[in-house]
Amino acid sequence: xxxxxxxxxxxxxxxxxxxxxxxxxxxxxxxxxxxxxxxxxxxxxxxxxxxxxxxxxxxxxxxxxxxxxxxxxxxxxxxxxxxxxxxxxxxxxxxxxxxxxxxxxxxxxxxxxxxxxxxxxxxxxxxxxxxxxxxxxxxxxxxxxxxxxxxxxxxxxxxxxxxxxxxxxxxxxxxxxxxxxxxxxxxxxxxxxxxxxxxxxxxxxxxxxxxxxxxxxxxxxxxxxxxxxxxxxxxxxxxxxxxxxxxxxxxxxxxxxxxxxxxxxxxxxxxxxxxxxxxxxxxxxxxxxxxxxxxxxxxxxxxxxxxxxxxxxxxxxxxxxxxxxxxxxxxxxxxxxxxxxxxxxxxxxxxxxxxxxxxxxxxxxxxx
Ligand SMILES: Cc1ncc(COP(=O)(O)O)c(C=O)c1O
Numbered sequence: 009x010x011x012x013x014x015x016x017x018x019x020x021x022x023x024x025x026x027x028x029x030x031x032x033x034x035x036x037x038x039x040x041x042x043x044x045x046x047x048x049x050x051x052x053x054x055x056x057x058x059x060x061x062x063x064x065x066x067x068x069x070x071x072x073x074x075x076x077x078x079x080x081x082x083x084x085x086x087x088x089x090x091x092x093x094x095x096x097x098x099x100x101x102x103x104x105x106x107x108x109x110x111x112x113x114x115x116x117x118x119x120x121x122x123x124x125x126x127x128x129x130x131x132x133x134x135x136x137x138x139x140x141x142x143x144x145x146x147x148x149x150x151x152x153x154x155x156x157x158x159x160x161x162x163x164x165x166x167x168x169x170x171x172x173x174x175x176x177x178x179x180x181x182x183x184x185x186x187x188x189x190x191x192x193x194x195x196x197x198x199x200x201x202x203x204x205x206x207x208x209x210x211x212x213x214x215x216x217x218x219x220x221x222x223x224x225x226x227x228x229x230x231x232x233x234x235x236x237x238x239x240x241x242x243x244x245x246x247x248x249x250x251x252x253x254x255x256x257x258x259x260x261x262x263x264x265x266x267x268x269x270x271x272x273x274x275x276x277x278x279x280x281x282x283x284x285x286x287x288x289x290x291x292x293x294x295x296x297x298x299x300x301x302x303x304x305x306x307x308x309x310x311x312x313x314x315x316x317x318x319x320x321x322x323x324x325x326x327x328x329x330x331x332x333x334x335x336x337x338x339x340x341x342x343x344x345x346x347x348x349x350x351x352x353x354x355x356x357x358x359x360x361x362x363x364x365x366x367x368x369x370x371x372x373x374x375x376x
Contacts, residue, residue: 011363019364021321022297023357024196025262030254037250045230048249053207055256060184062209064216067244068223071170071193074206075103077242078189079138081210081218082164084109088137092335093123093149094328094344096142100168101335109137113330113337116344121287122149124343129157138164143172143183146266146293151177151186164188170206173199174263176292184209194248199262199296199358200255202248262358263294270295272362273354276369283307283376297353299325305350311375312352318371325351 013019037043049067057065068074084090086108092101094113101111114127122144139158141149154165169175169184170193176182184190189212194205208219218237220228226239244252274286277300284300302308312322328344329335355368 009363009366010361012357012359012361013364013367016319018319019321019355019360019368020357021323021353021355022197023359024201025199025358026201026251029257030251033250033254034247037247043247044245045243045249046246048246048253049244052244052249052253052256055253056207057209059256059259060182060209062185062190063211064209064213064219066208066210066216066219066223067249068206068208068242069244070099070204071168071191071195071206072099072103073242074191074193074208075099075140075166075168076106077219077222078166078191078208078210079104079107079109079140080222081208081215082138082166082189084137087135089133089135090137091123091128091131091139092329093140093142093144094330094337094341095121095144095326095347096140096168096329097170097326098329098332098335099170100140100142101329104138104140105334110135111329111335111337112136113328113335113339113341113344115339115341116144116347118343120144120147120290120293121343121347122147123154125150125153125157128154132157132161132163136161136163138166140166140168141187142168142170143175145297145299146172146175146289146295148172148175148177148183148290148293155187166191170195170198171296172294174259175294178290178292180292188212189215194252194255199266199294200252200259202244202252202255205244205248205252265358266295269358269360269362269365270298272365273298273369276366277372280373280376284372295356297323297356300352300354301347302350302352308350308352311372314375315368315371318367320368320371321355323353325353 088109090104165187167190223242226235226237330337
């Protein structure tokens, strides 16, 4: 059996998968002295656009900045509202608020824990400008249903695909190509990474131009010394792009591996049904975090402590946004609250091998 970690070595909840090829790509870029955004950034944009079958890909410095650029390019401004799922990383909502909008939380569904469509319907007001649908942990949000509701009202549907690169909808369409615009993250906690980074996909030429303006001081070309609009500096450097290109070449293999690793967790924990369960997953969806749900949430902390003493890391799930000061939203969020109190993320790095997972599940089984 294969192992990524030694017998008693600490198994972290997450560790980026970085190899010699990545190191060489970064070294070669540094040695070339062409380290700023340049040819490698252009190559990465073109490879990502063709991987997803999107017309344009624009890089950014993080998934959060990709979201900010996307919201701005959709015209999200002061006084607007953006609907976000109550369970997501704060960046989904921060970015909308930094464009001046109010983030309005909507509960998640109980099926795959993406945003609940009827909760979105109820949250829509005349001020709603966009819905940020998060494909949570590889699970596809129902973009078709959202577009049906939002399209006639002139509300945009953004796909926050930070946790779901390469994952597909149940009918096999690649996530990030179904809504009006999509954003991704290349942070070190993602299946492929360049330490920090992100990108936006769009098929719309005008949106693409605004995204370029935003990332580079309001101009469409670095050759220009005049700046027709306001913008920031969200350029991803070629050093990072070198690493991202090297990682992208390994993406499909990693996606298959993540699916296999979750199946091992599933096989080993199958009989623990009365205590913990692994949420059902559509076969087209690729897991990002290996998650268990406790039927008795009160037992979770003891399991965290016990795994810790077995040198195994875990991570608690997100807290509902509606309970956090910047995103406070009135209303009932029973599914989000139940998820937060009962979920736990087990070691999930794409580096893991079957032997490491058996070590985690053996330690867990001792507690059943
Ligand atoms: C759903 C979601 N959106 C946005 C982000 C932000 O990405 P980044 O950390 O690259 O800014 C994350 C990061 O984990 C995320 O999970």
